Amino acid sequence: MTGAPAGGAGPRGPVAPPGLAYAPPVTGTSLVALLDGRLLPATEPLLRPDDAGVVRGDGVFETTLAVDGEPRDLSEHLDRLGRSAAALEVDIPDRTEWSRGVDAVLADRPAGQWSVRLTATRGPDDGPATCFVVRSPVGPRLLAQRQGIGVLALDRGFDGPAVARAPWLLAGAKTLSYATNMAALRWAAAHGADDVVFVGTDGTLLEAPTATVVLARGRSLVTPPPEGILAGITAERLFAAAAAAGWAIARERVTVADLFAADAVWLTSSVRLLAPVTTVDGRALPAGRRAGLTGELAALLDMPAPAAVG
Template sequence: MSAPLLALLDGSIVDVTQPIVRADDLGVVRGDGVFDATLARRGADGVPEVRDREAHLDRLERSAQILQLPVPDRAGFERAMDALVAAWDFDAAPEAIIRLVLTRGPEGGGDPTAFALMAPLGASAIAERDRGVSVTLLGRGHDGDEVAAMPWLLPGAKSLSYSINMAAKRHAAQHGFDDVVFVSPAGLLLEGPTSTLVVDRGGRLLTPRQDGILASITLDHLMRDAPAAGLDVAFAALEPEDLTSADGAWLLSSGRLLARVTSVDGRPLPTSPLDAALRRVLGV
């Protein structure tokens, strides 16, 4: 297993054990910053690639804009990713996650902190692609359209403030589930802590409307390539019954890519007849 690699925006690789963030960095003390994450692996031609690279850089820029952070140094993050991919041992770890991080910087003022970190994709994420995930439905305090109308809640931003998302995942694990799907106060399905939901309803693929939901690059990938594979994907207002009575369902994310939902709150869910087609479209 490869050790994590750390790159600065000048393209230099630095020792991951050496501090590069000040103790008073607002990304550390307040979670005031943004990040994005994507999968790196060898392509069909054997050449290492960063999946949906430009789309992740675009989303990092959108997140920074929402938090009123300085515009990310796109060329610098490109250099950092290039350096990481060139230095990575893909024989030891064929799949890895690259995280792009930008914080507001020191509390007293100063330059923002920016770096890229590459680490092996977790074994559990790889296993869940094959065996699927059991999920539980958990309430979220705001409806999607309400969040979209409240910019101070940072709708659409991938911020470093991920404590609630991680708490939801821990809650699920403590109760014997692999993952979570959030439900709004109005009773509509939203998203997972780190994933997007897609359900099969009679051969039609449906996903929750993205009001107040982080835009999913993996979903964009699916919607872009689905028509050529004969698949129909659309946004819809989905209720828990739409999931529990579905012909199948999946959680999509940039690292795990695709994991079928095997059960919802202990209630088994069938494997969709479209599962193999989705896997081909997403390159699983």
């Protein structure tokens, strides 16, 4: 199959060629499902070249971790997908259909840790949203980052409250327009770091390109205020478990200096889960309580062992 999908556009995006029944690979490669539950090889073309998701990055997505075939926090991810789609005014299928797609890519209950990505583009001008689910292996590099990462503090070019006041900037929606986030990560890699913490024009931290910033200060977990950033599902899950275990939770303005004064700092996100920050701009953070606190928070998050890769 080349070019546009051979089956043309169905009511919910591209349709697989008739009769294509795709057997899932044994391990290690990606797998794609349409929301009717049909599986496609990840190597087959799926989007039309005039799909707004391709030509404008116009669409929304979610990514979560599946452990031994079980997706984590699926309900919360479907909630956020719905909120993002509403912010962009993209008409997406209901959660039952998305769950069918997720079930399809995990139907063989793959052992180990996999990333599951739900994508909805606005679609072509003359068609509906293009929706699909992809399961991919979690690479060893990402898993290794659960042991520690160095970050750079990079300018975001805006401050959180300002973008939160401008709904058309879509702050807080998980859109497909991640090119600047990826550029920031490449900048970090080119300068010897693993990741980035974005600093707003007011000098306070916002978030990482694909993660939430969390600090421990005594028995408090601290994270930047919600304005202008994505509401992290992992951080929310962590805060709920930590609060139940007696931690105080604070959402307050945090500066780079606060990272050095904290007992420990992490980036949290759905696939990597909990990545302890060891250096900021090449300077080591105090390591004294980091390992103990990371173990405590990993248990609160019910984090799977790092080794098993799908």
